[in-house]
Amino acid sequence: MAFNQGTYQGIVASTYDIWFSGDRFDDTDFYKKFMDEVPGAALEIGCGTGRLLLPYLTEGYDVEGVDCSAEMLELCTLKASARGVSPVLHNQLIQELRLPKTYKTIYIPMASLMCVSERDEAIRALAGIFNHLDYGGQVLIPLFIPRNVNTDEWKVSRSGIRSDGAEVILSSISSVIFHDQVQTNQDKYEVLKDGELLDTVFTTSKLRWYGKYEFIMMLEKIGFQAIVVYGGYNLQPLNDDQNFMIFRARK
Ligand SMILES: C[S@@+](CC[C@H](N)C(=O)[O-])C[C@H]1O[C@@H](n2cnc3c(N)ncnc32)[C@H](O)[C@@H]1O
Incomplete structure (x- = not known):
């Protein structure tokens, strides 16, 4: 029996692809649609083992990856070489983003921004994203509000x-x-x-989760404009009891 306090290390990294293998997922076309709409270099934050990144590269999208887990990136590199693509990967924390170029699209799939558990760090992450976007560029951020709250049984x-x-x-x-x-x-x-x-x-x-208007205000405060909130990957509007939201904003 072992205790592993770190996230996306050890068994969390080595089992990730058991749950998420394959090339097509619910969110695959969503990010492609927006990359097609604003063509140019894209950056996936929290790219992990390349669930989305590697199929996008195979299809010819110009997309790089950032992740703070060296183990997830190592698995991504191994999978990339097996499929003959060479991703540009950066081992960085989202809240300390420092990359040598800017992008047209930055996206953070799977609500990974919620892994940044301190609010001020999440704001720092959003400011870093803003600084790494071209004018007219876009950010895409899915988030959810937990529904099932306290459980005391496994x-x-x-x-x-x-x-x-x-x-x-x-x-x-x-x-x-x-x-x-x-x-x-x-x-x-x-x-x-x-x-x-x-x-x-x-x-x-x-x-850490955020309410809809709270997150809109955080984006606005940083300088993002044209903020739209979708209720799902088919671009449907939010319905009244919805706990999943996708934010799209422009610089
Ligand atoms: C749920 S996984 C998503 C992986 C991949 N994007 C996907 O959709 O399958 C979350 C990823 O975000 C990364 N991550 C979590 N917190 C991060 C942070 N503060 N900075 C950079 N990456 C982070 C984790 O290491 C992990 O690879």
Whole structure:
């Protein structure tokens, strides 16, 4: 049994592609549509193992990746060489973005901005994104508000088979502090082979959420304009009980 406090390291990185393998996902066409609308260099923040980045590169999009996890980037590089593409990857924190060029599109899929658990750091991240956009460039940021709040029993959220044939079961316990807008997740990874429990690894992560108007105000304060909020990857409007939002804003 091991305790791994870091996010997207160790078992979190090595199992990521069990849950997200393949080349097409719900959000694949969404980012492509906007990159087509504002053509030019794009940057994926929190690109991880290249779930979106690698298929986009294969299709000829000019997109680079940033991630703070060296392990996720290493897996991305391995997968890239297997499919014959050479991504430009930057091992940086989003809240300390310092890249030598600017972009037409910057996108942060899978609500990864919520991994920046301190509000002032998220604001710093948004300011850094603004500075790395060309005038007329766009940012695309999906976010969600947790619905299932406090759970005191382990609840299985995912399971899958690792490349060595072992089964990995992921269970979680969540707790929410509403007025702080923070959700803390404890995750348990159980690795089984031939019915035998080989390993159990616990990790902890913290997610910060934002309300719709709060996030719009944060974007406006930084200087973003033409802010639109979508209710899903088909560009549908938000409905009344929706807890998932995608923000698009221009510099
Ligand atoms: C949910 S994964 C998304 C990976 C990939 N974009 C995808 O859609 O499959 C979140 C990624 O964001 C990265 N990440 C989390 N916090 C970050 C930060 N502060 N700066 C840069 N990357 C971060 C993690 O290392 C991880 O690879």
